[in-house]
Amino acid sequence: MQINHTRNGVIALCQDTPTTLARDWFSVDYWRAKNAVVGSSKGRYTTWFVQADAQAERPHWVLRHYWRGGLMEKISRDAYFYTGLSNTRAMAELALLDILYREGFSVPKPIAANIERHGLCYRADIIIERVAGAEDLVARLSKTQMSDSEWQRLGAKLAQFHRRGVYHADLNAKNILITATDFYLIDFDRGELRSPSKGWQRANLQRLLRSFNKEKSKCPALAFTEANWQLLLAGYNSALAD
Known part of the structure; x- marks a missing residue:
């Protein structure tokens, strides 16, 4: 990973990232000026999809700013107390993704992070x-069912992460993507590598189950049932035991 120092902080670049990448690239206005914003995902805040290369067949990038939530949001929407570069939300997430991507895990390819210091905060x-070609599970299940084998493969995929000690701080149905051939986990903010333990692994799965049930309550037609969950657990337990 390459660290480039800027006037107020640093830009961290991962493998194959253009060395010309500058601070402006982290602003959606920069991409708007180039007519390169190709979409967005709206949750509590907006994540932007941009076309970083003029060639349409090149992969799109995802640009996300770190925003606070909960009670701290009332104090500051996006400023965090600085305790060192490796402890920043962006650097920690980028480093974790870099490890997992290099090891062949189904995660998005990390590109770069930008950290700007402002006094004691950043x-x-x-x-x-x-x-490419992915949609989150809520979007998929709101339109169609997943097969029994897909539910089992999803469970096995989660077990693969847990066996490695990957803790996902917000494991929910919207942070799991499905493609024609695989499942991907996204949004590793506050994620970390831990020693494998049934305690946090079980809590991680329960968080996912609560997410499915919450989405089901909002959309009764969502193709999720207790039988689906049991298939997921069967795939998970089988893969974890291997």
């Missing part, structure tokens, strides 16, 4: 590669 952004 603000940050991250750029990752968009997973």
Whole structure:
């Protein structure tokens, strides 16, 4: 990973990232001026999809700013107390993704992170590669069912991450993408590598189950049932035991 120092902070670049990448690239206004914004995902805040290369067949990038939530949001929407570069939200997420991507895990390719110091605080952004042909599980299940084998494969995929000790701080149905051939985990903000333990692994799965049930309550037609969950657990337990 390459660290480039800027006037107010640093830009961290991962493998194959253009060395010309500058601070402006972390601003959606920069991409708007180039007519390169190709979409967005709206949650509590907006994540932007941009076309970083003029050639349409090249992968799109995902640009995300780090925003606060909960009670701290009332104090500051996006400023975090600085305790060192490796402790910043963006650097920690980029480093974790870099490890997992290099090891062949189904995660987005990390591109770069931007950390800007402001006195005792910092603000940050991250750029990752968009997973081509993917949609999140809520979008998929709102339209169609997944097969029994897909539910089992999803469970096995989660077990693969857990066996490595990957803790996902916000494991929910919208942070799991499905493509024609695979499942991907996204949004590793506050994620980390831990010693494998049934305690946090079980809590991680329960968080996912609560997410499915929450989405089901909002959309009764969502193709999720207790039988689906049991298939997921069967795939998970089988893969974890291997």
